[in-house]
Amino acid sequence: MNDRKGLILDFGGVLTTPLLTSVTEFESDEGLPQGSLLRQLSRDPELLRLTEDLERGSVTQAHWNEVAAQRIGVGPGNLLGRIFSGLRPEPLMYETAAAARQQGIRVGLLSNSVGRDPWDLYAGCDLDTTFDAVLISEEHGLRKPEPAIYEHMLKMLELPGSACVFVDDSPHNLPPAAALGMATVHARDPRATITDIQNLLGLGLPS
Structure with a gap:
């Protein structure tokens, strides 16, 4: 039983x-090397800390977008929305x-x-x-x-x-x-x- x-x-x-499929599409759209976004997100101590704070609700998505865009080298406008626009x-x-x-x-x-x-x-x-x-x-x-x-x-x-x-x-x-x-x-x-x-x-x- x-x-x-x-x-x-x-x-x-x-x-x-899959999240990875959407991330790969974003990298292509932004002219970034394949795999570069995930490497940045997983190896940058500031972005790691900021992402954890975002998940806990202690920072806003807009703030994450602003900081992450500077670190990644892309425009900040609706950054997370752009990264995951391919999700279905x-x-x-x-x-x-x-x-x-x-x-x-x-x-x-x-x-x-x-x-x-x-x-x-x-x-x-x-x-x-x-x-x-x-x-x-x-x-x-x-x-x-x-x-x-x-x-x-x-x-x-x-x-x-x-x-x-x-x-x-x-x-x-x-x-x-x-x-x-x-x-x-x-x-x-x-x-x-x-x-x-x-x-x-x-x-x-x-x-």
Whole structure:
């Protein structure tokens, strides 16, 4: 008997097309060398700190845009919106969330925010009706992979970690969930991700 009754999904890269695809398109549009943006974002200590502050809601998206644009060497106008303009919803994953709920699974969204003005990552997504619980990092002053944000998500779903499956496209976000007893899925391809979810929850899901 499967005792797992909860499914927790990341947003960008799980419920959307891959982040890397959009970033690569941005680099091409801006005339930047391929891979240069990710290298800058991952190796520049100021940008790393600033991005963490953005995810916690302690700096604005406009401020991030201004500072990051200077470091990257591009125009600041709606920078995050431009970087991620290629993101599209991943229909199969939304169908999976709906099918899981129909079969009695509580489904939560756990997402690191990038601010919501001037560009809103979640625009057009009816989060409140799609999920049983929604946790956007900036609204709580926490961010993945800080353990407290996973604990808060479990409280919102009213489930123990051992009853949940957590899905994220970033592997470094998985260990804190596993430490709380959750089964984890590293999302790479939607169909493979759905198969993993189906096997862990024992459900019939779209494929």
